[in-house]
Every structure is written in structure tokens, then in C-alpha cells.
Amino acid sequence: MRPNILFAIADDQSFPHASAYGSKTFLTPAFDNVAARGVLFNNAFVAAPQCSPSRAALLTGRNIWHLEEAGTHSSYFPKKFPVFTDALEKSGYFIGYTGKPWGPGNFEEAGWHRNPVGPAYNTHQVKARPAEGISRNDYASNFSEFLSKRPAGQPFFFWYGGQEPHRGYEAGSGAKSGLTIARSEIPGFLPPADTITSDLLDYALEIGWFDSHLGKMLAMLKERGELDNTIVVVTADNGMAFPYAKANLQESGIHVPLAVCGPGVSGKARRVDDLVSLPDLCPTFLEAAGLPAFVGTTAHSLWPVLKNRKSGHIDPERNYILAGRERHTHARPDNLGYPARAIRTADYLYIVNFFPERWPLGDPPPRNNSTAAASDSKPIAGGYEDIDSSPSKTFLITHRATYPDLFRIAFEKRGSEELYDIRTDPYCLQNLVLTGSTEKIRRELKKELLEKLARQGDPRVTGGGEVFDSYPRFGPMRPFDGFKERGAYNPAFIPKKH
Template sequence: MKNIYSKIFCLSVGTLVPLSALMAQQAPNILLIVSEDNGCDLGCYGNSHVYTPNIDKLSQQGMKFMSAYVTYSVSSPSRGSIFTGLYPHQNGQIGLATHKYSMYEGIKTLPKYMRELGYVSGCIGKIHVNPESEVPFDYWENKDANFGKKNLKSYADKAVEFGKRYSGKPFFLMVNFPDAHFPLQRQVDGLPNRLVDEKQVAALPYINVDSPRHLSFVASYYDCMNRLDESVGMLLAEMQSHGMLHNTVIIYMSDHGEQFPRAKCSNYEAGLHIPFVVDWPGHIAPATVNTALMSTVDLLPTFIEMAGGTVPEQLPGKSLLPLFSGEKDKIHSYIFAGGMGSAPIMHYPRRSVRDDRYKLIVNYNYSEDNPHYNLYLQQQGHFAGGLSEEELHLAPDSMKHVFNTWKRPPLYELYDLWNDPYEFHNLSDKKEYQAILCKLKNVLLQWQEETNDPISKPELLKAINEEVKSILNKDVDYMQPGFRWRYLDYFLNDTIQ
């Protein structure tokens, strides 16, 4: 594994083309707006329970992607892919930063690329990867997670402060809003102005259990979406009033799906599928709907190319610019996602691949229960939106089978997303689908080989499983100061010391 990493870590300034190629056309500013823990529950994506006019307007003015996906349905690994253009197993951030998972030191990240191309970079809101020093934004404010959703107007104020401090240079600005991360608040500081009627909402379709408690959480989640949209509106209004949106590409996305059963922390569609909207006047036709498969590993190549640079060949993603212009209607035949569980108590290694129609999920620890099931069952903390045993008992038998599959999945799960968009019917053991299963298994194995996926090697999978068990058995106190995961050595060196 050393070769690919050394190339990624040590890419020189010479691999990037300077701004001279864009002198005739000024390099655009890039505004990346990222929300937390939500799927495509926006008006522009067809959800009539929410009120999201600001994000809907971006969609009307630009391009809405219908098949956008993250690389891992948890915050830190997902953000690690945005920052590095690499899959989590390539950059090292295979779990939550709060649980000491980390990127490899010396890795090249988005602010470093943008600086070489003459940009200033800023971040408002959490970064949430380790080590933070490897993501050296020129400006970083509102650093805490702000799960209380307080003082959201300050995000707009800080954006203006950034613009004033670095006026005259093209900028990259990432604004991370805390909605809709748990705990869900219906209203904070008078926001949102428009509340959702709890009596009008229905169960989330991939859960399909109409319990009053679940419906209450759904309404609160939708209120978070309304408040998110108002936050986006404040941000854009302030930036517009200070002249910051001239020649600016505006991108809105979520970091992964919502915190409900079979969503966040899973490789199901509700965890990996995200909203992705791009408004770029003069470059993207208004009200365009794009159905091409795209992944968040495509973001860094896109930003580099927007800024006038040449995309390093070692990055696995592809620039989205040909999709923006209509030059191409497709850049990927397959997209991929990882997953390790995000924390020791949730450890459950898995990988997935999907094409335009079918998805394959591989569960490497399939002989054990999926720990996420029991965490959601306990309905505590960030998992408060789970379903109790009583609620599951009242569910239709068909849904009981779905939840049992999630609890103790087989090695392979295969879904026909055209006919089964919520992944209720596993087809992996059906004779008529064996050719499709075999094809996707081979595609996944090829991707794992190309990206040096450590858990495709039995000895490395065994090593990370044992390292996690030593933590769960309290042989190691991983929250003590100075703790460092050993996988950062044996994954990188491809050997067990």
C-alpha cells in the first residue's frame, strides 16, 4: 500500500496548473454548504412536509443531482473523503474523530490544493477529522459542533467576516450547518419560523412503522430541515448583500443520511444517498435534473478543475464539470462505499457497490449481530429515534423480516433499486439473480484491489477486528491521552507487526 499513499502525500506543486489558464475568465469562488444527517427531504426533491424555499431556489437556478452518494454514512469518514478526494480506507479516517480514528499524517487535503492554485480557504463549523492540522484552512470559525443549533445567524456573519478579510482573491468557503444532527430540536431561538404539523407526517418510507413516537421524531426532523433552509437563506442573503456571490459556484449537500434505523451508520440508500445541488450561473442551465451516478470523491477533482488545476491521476474520483456542461451524461458505471461502524462499540465492517439499478452490500462480520440494531433499539442519545421492541412487534410481518435482516445480515445483500428502492427484499439467494450477484462481486473486488482496501485481505481484517475487541474488552483504554490506533501502521504498511 505504500506506493499509492506516497504518491498522494507527496504530490508537488508542479502537478497543479496555475491560474494563468483562467486569466481570460476569472477563477470562480466556491461556496460549499454542508448540512448534517439528512437525506433528500427537501421541497425540490418532492417532500411536501418541509418548507425549504432557499435550497429549492438553488435547484431552480442550477442542477439537482438525483443519484449523489457519500463514501460512508458517518460524519468524519464522509468529510475525510471531501477533504482528501480519497475513500476512507485510503486516507485512514475509517471512523469518528471523537473516537480517535485518524487520517494518515502528511496527507494532502483540500486547503493545501486550493492554496497552490491561488485560493484562500475558509471553514465555518466543524471539521471533524483527525488530525485537524492536516486541514489547514486560512480561516476557521464556529469550530464546535453546535448540536444545540444556537445562534445560526453567526454562520452568515462569519462568512462576511471571511470575505472582508480576504477580499481580492478567489475563495473556497465551506459552511457546515448543524441541522439535522441529533438531538432534534423543533425550535431554537425562534427558528424555524414555520413548524411542521405532527399530525400530517407519515413514517419514513424505509422504516414503514406508524408509531406515534416515530412520527413525533419525523416531525422534529422536518422542523430541522426547515431551520436548515432558513440558515442557508441567511447565509446567502448576507453574502449577496456584501457582493460575495458574484462569480461564485454554490453547492449544497448533506454529509450523509438521517439518524434513524436503517439510515445513518448503514450502507442502505437512506444512509448513503444525499441531496446535491449546484448553482453556477452561466455554466449550468437552470432547473436541470441530473441522474448520473456521482460520489463525494468526485468533489476534490471538481474543485481543482474549477480552479484551473490538473486533477492528480492518483485520485479515484472524477470531475463533475462534464456533467455540469452536458458534455457527458455519465462519469461512473459504478459507485462504492465503505463502512466500519464508526466507533469500537459499533464495529461492523462492510462494503457496497451499486450500478444504475442494483446494489450489493458485503457484511464481513455477518456471523455476528449488527451492533447498530441494538443501539437504535435502546433509543438513547443520538439513537433516540430508534424503534422499541414494542413498536417492532406491532410492525407488519414483512417489516419484521426487513429489520431482522438488518439485525443479522447475511454475507451478501443484493437489491433491485428500481423495483425495491427501500431495500426490503434481499435477492442474493435467488437463482435468477446469481449472474448479477457475481458481476457486482467481481466489480467490488476489482475496486478493492485498485484502492488497496485493507479489509479485502483476511489478515488485515482479522487485525482490525482484534484491535477493536481489545478495546471493547478494556485491555486498552482508547480514550486516554496519547492513544493511537495501530491500524494506522498495519493498514499503511500492509503487514502485521
């Protein structure tokens, strides 16, 4: 029998925000159950710190610089890139999803007759929620409907895409539910102020909601006698929606939880230190179904690690990951992005910022920001629009004089290179490039990153990288100067053909 696959992906959850990693605030019994029955990854990373490019990379097994429009946020998903969900379906799998699939973006005009993830199961809604902002989608009931429609004997792939813990949150809902947080669990890039801790508890409440539906799904599979033949993978698409996390290549933007269990996964409660990238799940799922990996991808199946009974560092080749980002929201004049690439090793994170003269998380608010330039535009309220609106963002802006260093790392311009010692500085507070104390390591990692990007044909390194700024955005546009036409290519950045 080919195994079933249940894939659960949270929306904006950073490592190590799960109780399997030792947290007393972020309580995730279902995630912990998966980890106890299989493998817990300590070093899992997304391809991009934004949802739609991260999900496109996962579906295709490709890095964002290979995905054209799909490598940027809220654009097209070109039909020419094969996705593992289609391959599974064509091989006989019954597929479906609930919640958030690939997105945001435009797949219809790119030639897809449905979302690249597959058919939707979103009809059932919950009668009560613990807080406003939590989706009304009854994910577990929709999974039950999916199972009831599966033809007898047919293996399935199901994508559980929770909307949680994506913003917005109901302010104070986490504390009201009884959650508390220790100072040690407040990320070092956020101040330990009441506003911040309350916001973190609201985030923790939503993580718990996502996990509760996963628990119901696991219980359904057990009741049906299907759990032992189901590979379960639980992770997130990018980091937490707080300043200096989501949309950043720093640790809290790209480092995510990952647990895997099921048939073929050897051992129990194993903890693995290998550096893995979520695009690796594409060939992993294909191999589980007895299918070949896609030609031309750089991802590698996780099965050699999953089948091994050891803990710690297993595969010596898995000693780095690559990540990158392009445009997130419309946060700068001319709809420009903030292109950057990163290499993460066991000890260090090195980042190259291709246009350090740009504001990394969007321009500050202009003086006149009260009117919109088009009917579908949003006013530029607080500026720095690549950072999701939140009490934490507002607090840091309002109290920048009290916390100048934390405001600087989150909002202000950065240099062309960044280097962080993850062993001693997991929150990326000290850019070692500025100290010059690790010059040899900086040179080595820069050389390694640029050589790997060149071999992979990244346009930002090989030439023509301006094409990323030409790609359409289908999300809301703001009244910045220059190009702001929703859903249109910016002709100024389309490379000239010679």
C-alpha cells in the same frame, strides 16, 4: 477571475429530503434556488455513511479504504493525504469555515496545525433558536465576518458545515412549528406511528434551519455583487440519524441531496441522473480554480457533467458508485467495526458484509450495563450503539413484537451479501439474495465490486484488512469486553510485518 466557492454541507440529511425533489414536508427554498439556477443531482452518494470518513473522502478525493485512520470514524486524519482546501489556499484562495468541519477525530496529533478544512469563523451566535438541540452558531453572521476579512479581489472558498440536522432534537418541535407529514413521506423502514412522525418532523425542522442560513448567505453574495461569480454546492455528509439509515450502506445511509450552480455550470433547472460520489467534488473544486487533480485518487471532476446542457444521464461512464464503512462508534467487544462495501448502479445496490457474525449496528445491551469501565466511558444503555439515540430507535426496540420485520432489518444480524432492486424497493426492505430470484445479477455485481476493490488496493480484499480494527478511537468508549482504551491502537489487529 477565478470563481468563488461556497460549499454547504448538512449533517445527516438523506435524499430526497428537500422540496426540490418534490417533498412537501422537507422545505428547502434556498436549496431549491440553487437547483433552479443550475443542476439538481438525483443520484449523489457519500463515500461512507458516517461523518468523519465521509468528510475525509470528500476533502481528499479518495475512498475510505485509501485513507488509513481517516477511513474510520473519530480517529486520526493522517497529514500525508493532501486536501483540496490547502491546495486552494496555496493557489491564492482566501478560505475558512463555520460550523462543523472535518470531524469528529484527532487532527492535531496527526500533524495538522488546524482543522483540514481551514480557519474557523465561529464567534457569532444567534439570540433565538426554534428548538433546543439546534446549534447556537450564527452561521450566516460568521460568513459575513469571513467576507469582511477577505482581501479585495481575492477569490474565496467557504465551508458552511451546519450542525443540523444532527441529533439531538427537541421532541415535538417540528409539529409545534406547524410542520406536517404525509404518510407517503414516511420511509418504508419506519412505522407510521405518532412517535415516528413527530421525530421526522423534528428532523425536518432542523433541515429548514440549515437551509435558512444558506438562504441568508446567498442573499449576502447577491447584495455584494458576488453571486454570479460564486459556485454554490449544497449537499450532506451522510444519511438521516434514524434506524436503518445513518451508519448503514443501505440507500438512506449513503444517498444524499446535491445541487450545484454558478459560473461554468450550463443551463438552469437541469436534473441529472448520473451516479456521482461526493469525493468527486475534490477534483471539481480544484479544476474550478485551475489546479490539477491530486495524483493517485479515484475521483473524477464533475465539470463534464456541469458544463453539459443536457438533463438525464449524461456521462455513460458514471454508471456506478462505490461506498464502504468501517467502525462507527464503540459498539462491540474489542472496539471492532462492521466492515462492509457496496456498489450502487442505476438499478441495484449490492453490499458485501465481511463479518456477518457481528451485529451490524452494534451489540444488544448486556445484562449488566449500569457501570462504566473507565472514567470517560459511557454506559451501554439501549445497545445497538451505532444507531443514534432517538425516539424512533427506542420505539422500534420497545415495539419489536408489533413491527418484527422493521426491527429485524434495522437491528438484527445480516447475511454476508445483500442485494436490493432500487427501482421497486428504494427503502431496501427486500434482500433479493434470500430469494435467489436475481442470482445472475448478484454474481455479476459481486464480481464487479470485488475486482474494483482489488484494483484500488482495498486491504479488506487484498489482505491486511484487520488494520482498520487497530485504529484508535477518540470518541467515548463503552464498557464492552476486550480492548477499550481511548485514543490507542489495538495491538491485536496491527498486521504483522514479515
